[in-house]
């Protein structure tokens with residue numbers, strides 16, 4: 209078996225002899241000892257992902273701050289690790305996320321907050337954290353915040369009608385051509401500024417989170433978006449920051465071309481360096497997605513009509529994205545049956561991977577090819593570090609899983 213075949217292989221994620229390793233950890237041993245579905249995160253990869261973003265922005269000579277979007281993964285060990293790095297703040301979208309960020313040690317001035325459907329109860333908690341970077345996404349929120357905390361510095365989340373997403377998938381866009389619930393549109397923006405003035409709120413930031421998972425192919429749209437955001441910035445009296453949200457993607461299938469961060473950062477510099485703005489970014493998925501793997505065990509392999517189903521001991525409730533957004537998924541065996549003969553040619557099987565939830569959508573991947581597997585084997589679901597555990601539920605009372613952080617002291 210030629211190991212170079214694996215497009216996703218990298219130094220910290222690869223087969224050693226017949227076993228899949230992540231961050232030096234044999235995943236077969238880990239899955240066996242965990243005795244339940246488990247997520248495994250490689251801390252070193254998380255650090256590398258953060259540093260890659262920093263370097264790109266630094267090389268483009270941009271004053272910048274990174275705020276890790278906690279919604280992507282709020283595992284306490286992972287959060288403590290990210291805190292210990294001291295390289296990022298936290299982006300949050302709810303009072304509970306805000307309080308969790310504070311509990312793991314982030315200071316108010318290291319936190320951005322951009323909510324949706326913000327209630328008065330939410331605002332009361334936000335008001336008790338005057339140091340956070342708050343972005344308002346509706347006229348109503350500006351008015352109610354102004355009544356509660358006049359004089360505060362705020363940002364405005366805008367919706368420029370330009371959608372940015374993996375494969376241009378409209379379901380993954382927050383500000384595409386379809387009217388969405390997010391942000392303030394151009395036709396209401398000047399009214400938003402007037403309202404802010406009425407309550408003496410100082411608008412120093414424009415915020416825009418446009419969509420999920422964009423890669424190189426979407427960079428031309430990204431540039432159009434940046435150009436459009438300049439209009440909003442230019443309406444402010446004393447702008448200090450531009451917040452570009454998250455949405456940076458990582459390859460999830462072989463043909464995806466990775467996001468070129470150098471080009472990405474240079475585009476940002478082209479539009480905002482001349483305006484002397486500090487750039488905020490709020491990546492979630494980019495930081496944790498490819499650092500995490502979900503390990504599930506095969507309990508049944510059975511042909512049904514023309515399909516071979518491989519059934520595993522976890523379902524869409526613990527890893528929702530493939531079913532929710534029909535996103536492709538890379539699933540690989542944790543152990544290869546080659547008897548350590550790297551030259552052996554395996555007969556790949558065409559299979560459909562099904563979970564253990566009684567829902568028709570509970571299919572992880574359909575008609576994909578994988579090397580031979582047997583009942584009892586473990587499968588690794590790659591790129592599962594973001595929006596897996598954090599979006600999980602106890603549907604069908606099958607919500608139990610464990611989470612492991614791999615920590616390498618020497619790295």
Ligand SMILES: Cc1ncc(COP(=O)(O)O)c(C=O)c1O
Pocket residue numbers: 277279280299322417419420421453454455456490491492493494594
């Ligand atoms: C306001 C905001 N910022 C950042 C993010 C993080 O996005 P991603 O994980 O795609 O980088 C999100 C995701 O929904 C968001 O809504």
